[in-house]
Amino acid sequence: MTAKRSGARSKRPPVQEPTSQPPLSRDVIVATAIELLDAQGVDGLTMRRLADRLGSGVMSLYWHVDKKEDVFDLALDSVLEYRGPPQLVESQDWRSDIVHVLEDWRASMLRHPWSAALLPRRALGPNTLSRLELLSKALSSAGVADTDLNVAIWSLWNYVMGATITRASFDVSDADRAAAQQRLQHLSERYPTIGRSRLLLDDDWDGAFRKGLGFLLDGLSPS
């Protein structure tokens, strides 16, 4: 090991290491895991790298956490915390309430592009349940009968998850999107109708999300 060069300034107690080492805890572990995931993607999260970043030994993590899977679950639910108004403002416009809930949900996941693909495959955490409850209430006060609530919730869930997972994946490989477009345009002979639809060539993801959601809500709305 190299000698610590610390003798020079001895007034203050030795400065903490470059990346400061707060005491280990579930919370800092989760926060650091999210950093790592944001920076390196799903495959970038490694117990060893996580420990490195925290300036601790790998096995220290296992005091606060049972398995690596738990880190994923905790990071995921943490990212889904709802930061909006605690109570949905009582609006007369149920449609825009629902759209707001779902767009906020989508935005939260897009801020952490690894999160959407994880969500449908893991147990529902408290923050996920809160968001589902929020959605259910909005639907319910929109006039959806209890017997139709199940289908309505799942339909919207499916749409939002599919949209966000797809969008987040394309975002990652945004660099070669131009190339993909080129390729797809070139494939127009074999797939003419896709070509006419200009699939992938339109990059107004937000607008497309909103429009499709509108169609779904049209169908769902109690006529």
Place this chain on the structure above:
Amino acid sequence: MTAKRSGARSKRPPVQEPTSQPPLSRDVIVATAIELLDAQGVDGLTMRRLADRLGSGVMSLYWHVDKKEDVFDLALDSVLEYRGPPQLVESQDWRSDIVHVLEDWRASMLRHPWSAALLPRRALGPNTLSRLELLSKALSSAGVADTDLNVAIWSLWNYVMGATITRASFDVSDADRAAAQQRLQHLSERYPTIGRSRLLLDDDWDGAFRKGLGFLLDGLSPS
């Protein structure tokens, strides 16, 4: 190594090993990878295990394939091959055409529960593009204008992907679904509206998929 007990019957040339060893090729590699994925899930696919199953050395695989990722891409697209009528039967009922295309797509993915979660995160293979073209044609002949085709395709894609990924995930942990239901019912105090919706308690996934799809098509249909 144990002695080969082959001397007894020497008429035919020595029988091939228990699990026969066809010559290595891209196709048998992909087929075996699908077997492995079906049996063990995404994390179960390992180059070493794959080689074992094929009775070859690990590195032999790398002659036919560049990286492990390629195996995933090939397995995924292979599973998505469309086996329906080559030309969509000319039906006057555009709605049932579209429903058929999408239900077949969903069914193909549910036969291989690992596939749905993979699809939105990988490049579109030829079989995926074929299915998208099929869908586009059905939409187009249903009267959807070219300018609306993009949104229509993505909306349906999003819905189907979200639904199938979610369904496939719950299928895996079907054993503890009863427990999850119990837990969720117990959480009804904290999430009352979810409780009323009987979320997760209804296990008619196929019906829910069809109903939600109907709503989306209601919204999409040119009024």
Place this chain on the structure above:
DNA sequence: ACCTGAACACCGTTCAAGT
């Protein structure tokens, strides 16, 4: 053209031990 084993730089997690 096709297959191979040894080796490298990684993984997650068990365990027995330290404070």
Place this chain on the structure above:
DNA sequence: ACCTGAACACCGTTCAAGT
């Protein structure tokens, strides 16, 4: 109560080599 290093049983992939 909290942290640790050594060790085990794995990974994907490079490389130099065999036929």
